[in-house]
Amino acid sequence: MWGIAERRGATALVLSATQTALLQTIYNEFRASNAWPTMYRVDRAFIKLKRRGGANTAAVMRDLPEGLLMRSQIRPAPIPDDEIKLTISGVAHCLGAQDDVESFVRAVRWCARQEMTREPEAGETSILVSGRQVKRAIPLALRSDPGAMDRLPILLTLHHWGCVQSGRTPDGTDWTLRLGPEVRRFSKVRSIEDFIDARVSWYEEEEQRQRPYPAVIDVPAEEVLPARAYINPRVLDQLREASGASWDTTKLVALAEELDACVQAGHVYASHAVLRALLDHVPPLFGQKSFAAVVSSHAWAKTDAKYLGRLSTFRDQADDALHRQISKMADLLMLDNLPQAAAVNALLRGCAVQLQKH
Structure with a gap:
């Protein structure tokens, strides 16, 4: 499929x-x-x-x-x-689109090679590049058209080729891309056909990897490892012990506990739904009406701000889990698609701190 x-x-x-x-x-x-x-x-x-x-x-x-x-x-x-x-x-297939196509191919190839040669920032697992840097990889004859350069990030972020996040520079004057390891698959593309072949090959590998094993191997009960916690137990304890008089934390604690239980049990869609509910539940604790405002307005530590930024992009994925209707195509969400545990723990730790203030 x-x-x-x-x-x-x-x-x-x-x-x-x-x-x-x-x-x-x-x-x-x-x-x-x-x-x-x-x-x-x-x-x-x-x-x-x-x-x-x-x-x-x-x-x-x-x-x-x-x-x-x-x-x-x-x-x-x-x-x-x-x-x-x-x-x-x-x-x-369109007349007049050759410059857009050529710029796209060159940008993808350049990004792939940057990911292979540059070192990430401390604490990051992806490489950050700016629009200005990407454009310098495009021949002058192609980037002389400002419109073409405005269309380039739209085309790049539309396709899935290893760019794990897009955004803007802090001053808002330029676009940015975060490049994950999978972008290396595209380091040799020189045409749209090369790009499509690399993209489809990647998908086929993922589809093969997700197929069930042909046989189940019996493992003695004493050798089965316990499920890994998604929510840090100490963070859960901090939430339970928080004594903010202005807030009833019953639902907050329940959502955190249920999220941890769902992830440990391997319940993909329940995990997505509960995390989405958690993100929608906490904004008033930070004096905000939306989670996006929590991310942008609260004084997070530098690393936590990066974690929270990743959580803010999760809403579209949660919408996929909650609202995508049945079709003839396979639904490919997995537990691995959830935000990393460190990001959720950073949010809950911030909630505990807020509760202690009130």
């Missing part, structure tokens, strides 16, 4: 004139605004084309071969507000 948008051979697909016109319409709208267009904008632009031959936008989009669009597994038929996004193979 396919859980990724990319397909080998997508750049070589022979499309009908109507299909080509639809891809070009999406790309033209993307190029004009440096943002992915909504279904409404695509439909408005497409119905004005003579080449569509009276075809319905949604029908043409539905019949496009796989590998050209980023399709939603939750809502296969897009509504007017949904953004319509092309894969890099879809972009490659």
Whole structure:
């Protein structure tokens, strides 16, 4: 089963004139605004084309071969507000897109080589690069178009190639990428076909790794290791002992205990749901209305701030666990996809400190 948008051979697909016109319409709208267009904008632009031959936008989009669009597994038929996004193979089918494609390939290859040669910051497990650094790897002829350089981070963050986090510099003037070890798979890509092959090969390896073993090996009970705690027991004790008169901590402690129990029991979706509930529960303790505000406004220590930043990106993943509807595609969430335990413990330790203040 396919859980990724990319397909080998997508750049070589022979499309009908109507299909080509639809891809070009999406790309033209993307190029004009440096943002992915909504279904409404695509439909408005497409119905004005003579080449569509009276075809319905949604029908043409539905019949496009796989590998050209980023399709939603939750809502296969897009509504007017949904953004319509092309894969890099879809972009490659469009006139005027060669510079975007070449910049994308060069940026991915450069990032992969940076991850292999540079050392991470203290306490980090990924390499941070800025947009300015990435752009310097792009030939001057390609980066002379400011619009193309504005589209580059949009294309890079749309695809899964080992970039584990994207963001902005502290002053907000530049974009950043955090590069994980898997980006090394892309160190030799020189074309979109190379990129797609590396991406699909990675997915196939992951799919193979997740298949159950053919036989179960009996292990004597005395040799079975106990499950590892997700929440540090000392942090749990700090929460239980916190005596803030202004707050009832019954639910907070229960959520922390249930999260730890769910992770130890291997309950993937329950773990995601309880962690999401925990993040939504604590903002008032920090004088905030949302978890994003907790991350950005509270005076966290430097390392804890990095941990909390990773937790703030977890909401989309939790939405995936809670709201993705059944489909013909495999759901690939695993316990390993949860935020690292150190990040959750940093949050709960901060909660205990806040409780002691009130």
